[in-house]
Amino acid sequence: MSSIAVIKAGMYTSFQDLGRRNYAHWGCPVSGVMDEYHAKLANTLVQNSVEEAVLEISLQGPTLKFNHDALVCVSGLGADIFLNQQSKKINHAFVVQKGNVLSLPKISQGNRIYLAIHGGFKRKKKLGSVAQFQPITENFKLKKNEGIQLKKTTIEYSKLDLNAHVSVENEHYKSQYLEVRKGPDFNYLSKKFEEQLLNTTFKIGKQSNRMGIELLSELEVKSTSLITNITQPGCVQLTPSGKLIVLMKDAQVSGGYPRVLVLSQRSLDVLSQKKLGEEIQLVMSKN
Amino acid sequence: MSKYNYQIQDFFKLNEQLVIIQFKNEINPIHLKHILQVKKIVQQLFPASYSYNTYTEVGVQFPYFEDLEEKIEVLKREFNAEKNEELTLELPTKTIEIPVCYNQDLAPDLNLFLQQKKMSLEQLIQLHTAPTYLVYFIGFLPGFLYLGGLDKQLYHPRKSTPSPRIEAGSVGIGYQQTGIYPQVSPGGWHIIGKTPKSIFDVHQPKASPFQAGDQLKFKSISIESYKQQINNKSNTFSKLDE
Numbered sequence A: 001m002s003s004i005a006v007i008k009a010g011m012y013t014s015f016q017d018l019g020r021r022n023y024a025h026w027g028c029p030v031s032g033v034m035d036e037y038h039a040k041l042a043n044t045l046v047q048n049s050v051e052e053a054v055l056e057i058s059l060q061g062p063t064l065k066f067n068h069d070a071l072v073c074v075s076g077l078g079a080d081i082f083l084n085q086q087s088k089k090i091n092h093a094f095v096v097q098k099g100n101v102l103s104l105p106k107i108s109q110g111n112r113i114y115l116a117i118h119g120g121f122k123r124k125k126k127l128g129s130v131a132q133f134q135p136i137t138e139n140f141k142l143k144k145n146e147g148i149q150l151k152k153t154t155i156e157y158s159k160l161d162l163n164a165h166v167s168v169e170n171e172h173y174k175s176q177y178l179e180v181r182k183g184p185d186f187n188y189l190s191k192k193f194e195e196q197l198l199n200t201t202f203k204i205g206k207q208s209n210r211m212g213i214e215l216l217s218e219l220e221v222k223s224t225s226l227i228t229n230i231t232q233p234g235c236v237q238l239t240p241s242g243k244l245i246v247l248m249k250d251a252q253v254s255g256g257y258p259r260v261l262v263l264s265q266r267s268l269d270v271l272s273q274k275k276l277g278e279e280i281q282l283v284m285s286k287n
Numbered sequence B: 001m002s003k004y005n006y007q008i009q010d011f012f013k014l015n016e017q018l019v020i021i022q023f024k025n026e027i028n029p030i031h032l033k034h035i036l037q038v039k040k041i042v043q044q045l046f047p048a049s050y051s052y053n054t055y056t057e058v059g060v061q062f063p064y065f066e067d068l069e070e071k072i073e074v075l076k077r078e079f080n081a082e083k084n085e086e087l088t089l090e091l092p093t094k095t096i097e098i099p100v101c102y103n104q105d106l107a108p109d110l111n112l113f114l115q116q117k118k119m120s121l122e123q124l125i126q127l128h129t130a131p132t133y134l135v136y137f138i139g140f141l142p143g144f145l146y147l148g149g150l151d152k153q154l155y156h157p158r159k160s161t162p163s164p165r166i167e168a169g170s171v172g173i174g175y176q177q178t179g180i181y182p183q184v185s186p187g188g189w190h191i192i193g194k195t196p197k198s199i200f201d202v203h204q205p206k207a208s209p210f211q212a213g214d215q216l217k218f219k220s221i222s223i224e225s226y227k228q229q230i231n232n233k234s235n236t237f238s239k240l241d242e
Helices: A036-045 A191-197 A265-271 B029-045 B068-078 B110-117 B121-129 B223-232
Strands: A004-008 A012-016 A054-058 A063-066 A070-075 A078-083 A093-096 A101-109 A112-117 A177-182 A202-204 A212-216 A235-238 A244-247 A259-263 A279-284 B008-013 B018-023 B050-053 B057-061 B095-100 B133-138 B145-148 B163-166 B170-174 B177-180 B185-187 B190-194 B215-220
Touching: A036 A054, A036 A070, A036 A112, A036 A265, A054 A101, A101 A112, A177 A265, A244 A259, A259 A265, B008 B068, B018 B029, B018 B068, B029 B050, B029 B057, B029 B068, B029 B133, B095 B223, B110 B121, B110 B190, B121 B190, B121 B215, B145 B177
Parallel strands: A177 A279, B095 B215
Antiparallel strands: A004 A063, A012 A054, A054 A112, A063 A101, A070 A093, A070 A112, A078 A101, A177 A259, A202 A212, A202 A279, A212 A244, A235 A244, A235 A259, B008 B018, B018 B057, B050 B057, B133 B145, B133 B215, B163 B185, B170 B177, B170 B190
16 A cells, blocks of 8 residues: 555646756756755755655645655645644644645645655656656656655654754745846846846746746847757746746756856745746846 | 867856856867867766766756866866867767658658658658768757758758647758657657657666767658557667667
């Protein structure tokens, strides 16, 4: 029998870890968690290595029935968490007993939350990672009625902190300022546009997903395609229609649009939690 | 002139882990040789690093918590042009043969392509199978080959409206490029043939049989042979130089 039965899979729940780092030479994206800060926090609070797989949960979360005891943690900016009917706190570890049902019906703040379980999920690595991405993995997200296997089927109650929590330092998620640095094709920008870029308010656009996040503005600029070159999560591309696209974890490993700016992972963490229509501004990093 | 060897223009720190070595901004088989040579030297300099390339860049990825400024200094010293050493550009290459069936039943754009180019099927097959193509790198989708060497007579603008679904194994032409769709995806290229081979499969010891610098030949096969190979689903590739 599986450790966990998936009663509802949720809208977009997927297994992720820190990604598939060394397969760009075969055209494989990095993949992995969008918000590394909260994913690492979830793993840490259940005393896992930060490299362990977690479930990344977007929009509406899953309903999971546990077939044995487990120590779990849900982390993120805000979500409704129920163990049977009892409400649980975010960013706090807690014990789930055999037969309990964990449901995550609503993410109340941000876009995604992370579920980590002590000992980790038992998943086969494909090209060095469990991160779900087709066709490297069979499916791109969790499916209803799928059985989830855990590496540990018992809890060593005496050895573990069963209520670990921290007062989370995630104030920076509330800021609308995202730190950027010059990208490899920064010189492609005119001085005038360069200034405008740093004095404009952008809105998160509809075409935003695990591949990229669209930043919309009133700026008028055109670009052209360049020779196809290296792209990585964090690269900000200027498309021929003048849109800015921040490449996220499932982005292509190469592309032909000018890479005008680059966001740090810390900025990507924050951006991944900004909702459709939310406003942001870009600030040039001082170092 | 660059102050570095191998036509290196600059070194760019993209993030805390990745340095991009930038070469002359031009697609050219000679540059690929430089790029692959540099990749090899970097791997010897930093055995813990991982590197890969595109047309004019080498990405060097370091493990966490390395001082990349220091690494860039090492790279600059290594490739300093004043060392003026003999550049060795010997590369081990293999040529892999890809069977393609050029048939309208498998390639929905074939007849229209022939009409627009005012060309016979025989001419198309001859022009498409004659060159030895160079694999510059793999990108875009897992297993997608960026190939150089398409005959100018086959250049054709991309479709104005991309097709929503192109089958895995489809062989297409888009402007100056030809290539194989490794999996089902939307796309704007004209599909002129289909290979029965799977060119990206994680269940194989090597998910892609190709690496940057390899060569590729297309070989025309009949629809009977295509069907037979689909049924066998064998994934061994003929290497022409073995």
